[in-house]
Amino acid sequence: MKEFLKNRNVVLFLTGTFFMMLNLSMAYIVIPVYLVATGLSVAQVGMSTALYSIVAIILRVFLGPVADNKGRKFSMLASTIAFVISTLFIWLAPNFTWHLFARAIQAISLALYMSTGSSVISDLSNEKNLATLMGVYRALLGLGFLVGPIFSLSMIRISYDAMFIANIFISIIAFILLLQMQETCKYHGGKSKNTLLIDYKGLLRDRRLRKYYYLTILLAIGYGTVMANSANYLYQLSDTWSPSVFLFLLSGSGMLSSMVGGRLIDKFSIKKIIAPAVTLAIIGMLGMAFISWFGNIALIVVAILFGLGNNSSVMCAVSGVDSFTSKNLKATSFSIQESSIDGGNAIGNFIFGWVALVVGYANAFIVLGCIMGIGCFLILFDRKKPTKLI
Numbered sequence: 001m002k003e004f005l006k007n008r009n010v011v012l013f014l015t016g017t018f019f020m021m022l023n024l025s026m027a028y029i030v031i032p033v034y035l036v037a038t039g040l041s042v043a044q045v046g047m048s049t050a051l052y053s054i055v056a057i058i059l060r061v062f063l064g065p066v067a068d069n070k071g072r073k074f075s076m077l078a079s080t081i082a083f084v085i086s087t088l089f090i091w092l093a094p095n096f097t098w099h100l101f102a103r104a105i106q107a108i109s110l111a112l113y114m115s116t117g118s119s120v121i122s123d124l125s126n127e128k129n130l131a132t133l134m135g136v137y138r139a140l141l142g143l144g145f146l147v148g149p150i151f152s153l154s155m156i157r158i159s160y161d162a163m164f165i166a167n168i169f170i171s172i173i174a175f176i177l178l179l180q181m182q183e184t185c186k187y188h189g190g191k192s193k194n195t196l197l198i199d200y201k202g203l204l205r206d207r208r209l210r211k212y213y214y215l216t217i218l219l220a221i222g223y224g225t226v227m228a229n230s231a232n233y234l235y236q237l238s239d240t241w242s243p244s245v246f247l248f249l250l251s252g253s254g255m256l257s258s259m260v261g262g263r264l265i266d267k268f269s270i271k272k273i274i275a276p277a278v279t280l281a282i283i284g285m286l287g288m289a290f291i292s293w294f295g296n297i298a299l300i301v302v303a304i305l306f307g308l309g310n311n312s313s314v315m316c317a318v319s320g321v322d323s324f325t326s327k328n329l330k331a332t333s334f335s336i337q338e339s340s341i342d343g344g345n346a347i348g349n350f351i352f353g354w355v356a357l358v359v360g361y362a363n364a365f366i367v368l369g370c371i372m373g374i375g376c377f378l379i380l381f382d383r384k385k386p387t388k389l390i
Helices: 002-006 008-037 042-063 072-092 096-124 130-156 160-179 193-205 207-235 243-268 270-294 296-323 327-359 361-380
Strands: none
Touching: 002 008, 008 042, 008 072, 008 096, 008 130, 008 160, 042 096, 042 327, 072 096, 072 160, 096 130, 096 296, 096 327, 130 160, 130 243, 130 296, 193 207, 193 327, 207 243, 207 270, 207 296, 207 327, 207 361, 243 270, 243 296, 270 296, 270 361, 296 327, 327 361
């Protein structure tokens, strides 16, 4: 770890990534606040957020492989430039149509950066420390998403203009840091569209990789549902603490488990870590229902268990994808996994919304937890897989 952090490339990448996460988290959480303040309707806010997510998922199919074809540095720099342009357009948009156009550009930044970051860590690490270093990287992502909204909201207290200026300035800092990096991918080269199609087919036909993609979707169904609906659920419970306490505990335990989980995977293997990690995540998901019965004690236990279990499970899935992907397709494979996360978030919230209308919030968490649990354990105990989980 010490040698890894002494690497100039690593320091530049991690610092630049942290600044990028400050901005990308703003795109998810703070932009809706800005839209409401400018007088847009709830429907328009929902349309903006949905367009951002959908466009990112679609474009990732085409932009994810850019890091394999043009190099990691090119992809990350293009992402920062896209974010600066989109932020300027959102700030100066004369109407909602222009805002949607700007959100589509912002989605380009998201689609480019996330899969590229994981592939950079893969380039800079080896089999013995991959999960540990990936855990540090993903903990940094969590820290950025935790600090980003706090920073942006503090800027809003000055003015929305100050917020946009600050985020543009942060993007420029990220660009300068990443510009000084040396290219970590030594095997990139141009590919035709037909080659990209063949690459995707090859990855999706690999049964070992598909299992980790499916597992990622199921974990995202749970995590996305909790993140999106926990605030409304907890606000209904008069005897519990603020949702911010729950989200802080969830994020904090998640960051810790990313680092600890990664280290344990390198030490003991995915096979020995994945089942206990998934079990904790499922218990945490089901436990959401019990907050309404046991109050703050359950809130603390559930937030910590779910954070530890979910993030450790994600670390297993990320390490598994890396293990079964060839060097020249790392970013392409990670782009599929990132799209699996976004898709799982959307699926989970869609199902949860309809179930909650019928049986209420608490019981809806139980239904989603059962779906998540059954799916995960069917994957883990599938005896037809050609090779065992490593």
